[in-house]
């Protein structure tokens with residue numbers, strides 16, 4: 001039986017919290033607040049934060065992560081609209097406890113204690129733009145968010161989605177280095193959408209179920225830096241030179257295909273949320289201790305002479321545990337690799353310089 005005074009105190013602090021405009025943090029945002037609930041704990045699992053959770057990717061990503069049984073706590077952070085998104089998602093009858101955080105002053109609370117931080121914050125492309133055209137706005141957003149991560153959850157695994165990924169991952173690395181918290185095993189640029197597209201488009205050509213197809217995509221995440229290794233596609237298959245050309249072109253320009261179809265209303269959001277969840281789920285399974293979790297990602301790497309490169313990596317409890325070599329490339333892929341490296345080198349340098357300047 002609770003002492004009446006403590007019950008009154010709890011009520012008063014609840015009312016005060018609601019009245020204080022600087023405290024916009026929400027706990028499930030429901031009439032039945034957690035103080036009134038019998039069970040205070042969530043289900044066992046991992047704590048995940050999404051930064052940019054109210055956006056085109058953020059919202060479906062939040063919904064899908066709420067459905068993931070490996071997630072016990074889901075923090076939704078954005079500079080706008082998190083109260084509504086949080087209230088909405090918190091009504092789903094799945095295990096994860098959802099909390100919303102609004103604005104820079106709540107970034108620390110959103111991040112504290114997180115195991116995995118997924119970042120889809122930032123502006124998307126419009127027709128006619130390259131991903132690099134987003135650099136001026138998104139570089140600063142990623143820097144600020146990563147400063148928060150370095151301070152509040154330096155051991156978290158970071159899945160970075162914000163474009164241009166080829167530069168934002170080096171930016172994140174530099175921020176973490178400055179803060180003294182850099183662990184390259186824990187920073188992963190999300191290139192899963194390229195793999196998802198490669199599997200889908202290759203399956204169309206082969207007349208197979210896309211779920212049965214696995215095409216490694218290496219390099220980076222923009223134009224010619226997206227390098228599908230069709231010669232290594234599984235199940236083992238062969239493509240005509242025209243099919244290779246057409247498929248490579250479509251995979252490299254998959255993002256632009258969506259940007260043009262959306263005609264000014266943004267870039268890929270739904271397929272990206274799907275890809276982000278596929279990747280985040282792989283990271284969580286690895287954190288749980290599952291063996292053999294291997295995915296493509298853009299990471300600090302020694303696979304080429306460049307400091308960052310996307311390739312297959314094995315993820316484990318401590319983050320990236322092994323980075324795989326590219327394997328045998330055919331002449332077409334070797335030429336593609338040289339083009340990819342040239343553009344990647346400039347994008348990496350631009351990201352590093354942004355933080356060091």
Ligand SMILES: NC(=O)c1ccc[n+]([C@@H]2O[C@H](COP(=O)([O-])OP(=O)(O)OC[C@H]3O[C@@H](n4cnc5c(N)ncnc54)[C@H](O)[C@@H]3O)[C@@H](O)[C@H]2O)c1
Nearest residue numbers: 052054055056057079120121122123124161162163193272
């Ligand atoms: N890696 C990939 O494969 C991939 C795929 C698709 C999109 N993207 C990129 O993801 C990013 C987001 O795309 P989107 O379609 O969701 O855009 P969006 O504009 O719909 O959503 C972005 C969200 O970020 C929020 N935001 C802006 N500044 C912020 C800050 N400082 N802190 C926290 N949140 C902030 C916005 O309020 C918004 O809710 C873009 O940069 C886009 O290019 C990457």
Ligand SMILES: O=C(O)C[C@H](O)C(=O)O
Nearest residue numbers: 125163254255256267268
């Ligand atoms: O194309 C974009 O700008 C978004 C994203 O990088 C994508 O590949 O869909």
